Amino acid sequence: MARFEQIGSATIPGKGTELRLLQRNNEFSIKIAGTTGELMNSRLHGSEDALATLACERIAGQAAPKVLIGGLGMGFTLAAALAALGKDAEVTVAELVPQVVDWNRGPLGAAAGYPVNDPRTRIHVGDVGQLLKQSAGTWDAIMLDVDNGPEGLTRKENDWIYSRAGLLAAQAALRPEGVVAYWSAGQDPAFTERLRGIGFAAEAVTVRAHKPGKGARHVIWLAW
Numbered sequence: 001m002a003r004f005e006q007i008g009s010a011t012i013p014g015k016g017t018e019l020r021l022l023q024r025n026n027e028f029s030i031k032i033a034g035t036t037g038e039l040m041n042s043r044l045h046g047s048e049d050a051l052a053t054l055a056c057e058r059i060a061g062q063a064a065p066k067v068l069i070g071g072l073g074m075g076f077t078l079a080a081a082l083a084a085l086g087k088d089a090e091v092t093v094a095e096l097v098p099q100v101v102d103w104n105r106g107p108l109g110a111a112a113g114y115p116v117n118d119p120r121t122r123i124h125v126g127d128v129g130q131l132l133k134q135s136a137g138t139w140d141a142i143m144l145d146v147d148n149g150p151e152g153l154t155r156k157e158n159d160w161i162y163s164r165a166g167l168l169a170a171q172a173a174l175r176p177e178g179v180v181a182y183w184s185a186g187q188d189p190a191f192t193e194r195l196r197g198i199g200f201a202a203e204a205v206t207v208r209a210h211k212p213g214k215g216a217r218h219v220i221w222l223a224w
Contacts, residue, residue, distance in 0.1 A: 004029060007107065010099035021103050028074065028108050042111040043210070045076035047183065047218035048145060050207040052080035054220055055141045055181035062140050064088040068173070070128030070161070071095065071145040075104045075112035077183075081143065082118050089120050094128035101125060129160050132169045139173055142180045149184025149219070150191040162191060167198050167223075182221040195223045 008021035018033035028042040052069075059065050065085060069077055072095035081091055093116075095101050101123055103109075104116045115121060124131060128146060150162040160166045162182075170180045180200075184191075187204065195202035200223040209215030 008099060008103055009033075010097050012097055019097065019100070021108065023107065026110070028111055030074070040074050042074055042108075044215055045074065045112075046210050046215060047207045047220065048073065048076040049080040050205075051143050051145055051181050051183045051220055052077045053084055054205060054207075054222060055143050055179050056081060056084035058179040058222065058224065059140045059177075062177075064090070065140040066138060066175075067091045067141045067143070068128070068131070068135070068139045069093045069143045069145070072100055072104060072116075072123075073145060074108060075115050077143055077145055078121065079112040079115040082115050082120060085120070087120070090122060091118075091120055092122040092124055092131075094124040094126060094131050096125075096127055098125050129166065129169070132166070132173045135173045137173070137175055140175050140178050142170055142173060142178070143183075144170070144180065145183040149182070149186065150188045162194075164194060164198065167195060167200070170223075171198060171200065177224075179222060179224045182223070184219040184221070186217075187219055191221065195221060200224065 002024050004022040004024045006020055007023050010019045012019060020031050020033055022029045029038050030040040031038055067081055072093050078093055109116060144161060146161050192202050192204050202221060202223045205220045206217050207220055209218055
């Protein structure tokens with residue numbers, strides 16, 4: 001069996017942690033240097049797809065929707081959002097690590113079908129948290145796949161996204177009838193209560209990492 005070969009590396013701004021991109025045939029993996037587990041694998045994107053499809057279902061029929069995705073990753077959430085939305089949509093992806101954008105424009109992009117090249121896609125290289133603070137009343141749907149969920153893994157600064165202040169910023173950034181979707185590696189009942197505590201209606205949906213009925217159980221919070 002072929003082995004994974006490293007084809008790229010990047011440093012997470014403000015953290016110093018190194019991300020490594022590996023490839024084995026047509027399979028890709030992103031890992032954090034010094035750890036044994038994977039951060040992402042191109043064979044396991046069912047929950048990333050669900051982040052987009054669940055959110056887009058709630059804005060179906062909205063004319064010219066504007067969507068914000070926090071975290072490009074391997075491009076699967078972006079691809080699923082584009083597939084679910086019409087030709088009049090505009091999807092902005094905020095990605096903190098510039099090299100991750102480059103990877104998606106290079107060989108990694110083939111895994112999700114190069115959604116970064118779709119004319120509806122806009123790329124913002126920077127912190128999605130800062131973008132949320134600057135975009136009151138802008139988005140019909142916000143999809144946040146930042147770090148590992150409410151319990152951050154790669155960057156302490158990501159905790160703000162899941163704090164009361166971060167939730168209020170996301171709420172303010174929505175248009176009327178808008179929705180925020182949060183991806184997480186696992187359940188966190190306290191986060192559900194935090195969402196409800198600022199006036200959101202909130203639902204935690206369990207999804208599978210690989211496909212329905214297969215793979216680890218992840219969680220998508222929908223808040224509106």
